[in-house]
Amino acid sequence: MLIITDAHGLADALDTPFPCIIKRLLMLRADLIDLATFVIAAPGDRIEAIEAAAGIPVIANLVDGSRFGEPGFMPSFEWVADHGGLFEAPFILTDDGGGVVLIVPDDEGVDHTLLSLLRAHADRALGDDLGGT
Numbered sequence: 001m002l003i004i005t006d007a008h009g010l011a012d013a014l015d016t017p018f019p020c021i022i023k024r025l026l027m028l029r030a031d032l033i034d035l036a037t038f039v040i041a042a043p044g045d046r047i048e049a050i051e052a053a054a055g056i057p058v059i060a061n062l063v064d065g066s067r068f069g070e071p072g073f074m075p076s077f078e079w080v081a082d083h084g085g086l087f088e089a090p091f092i093l094t095d096d097g098g099g100v101v102l103i104v105p106d107d108e109g110v111d112h113t114l115l116s117l118l119r120a121h122a123d124r125a126l127g128d129d130l131g132g133t
Helices: 007-014 020-028 048-053 112-121
Strands: 002-004 035-041 080-081 084-093 099-104 121-124
Touching: 002 007, 007 020, 007 035, 020 084, 020 099, 035 048, 048 099, 048 112, 080 112, 084 112, 099 112, 112 121
Parallel strands: 035 099, 080 121
Antiparallel strands: 002 035, 080 084, 084 099
8 A cells, every 4th residue: 555645645646666556646636735635556456454544434424424235325425437447546635625535456365345346336436547558
């Protein structure tokens, strides 16, 4: 897992051997670095660790505490974009638009519950050619 909290961390992340699709999304969202913390999940990361890094529950509603899979559950993210192999889910937490952008590769080994939640709520992102094709 990688947590990016400032422009220096973003520059460092863009200079690593991350998959190109993640780098392209980070470049598209670079203007949010003063408002958002980026949490990039990786295969093997447990949902509890992702939630601890994000500082918020991801599979539970922030208001009523309901959990993914329970009747009436509504996720706390604003939306989920499926970038074709990569999910993006922003959580707006403050009145000025600050929050967390959760980035999750749709890969083997990523927490199954997290992927199920994102897949259930994702819309295909149009216009973002993150695959480079």
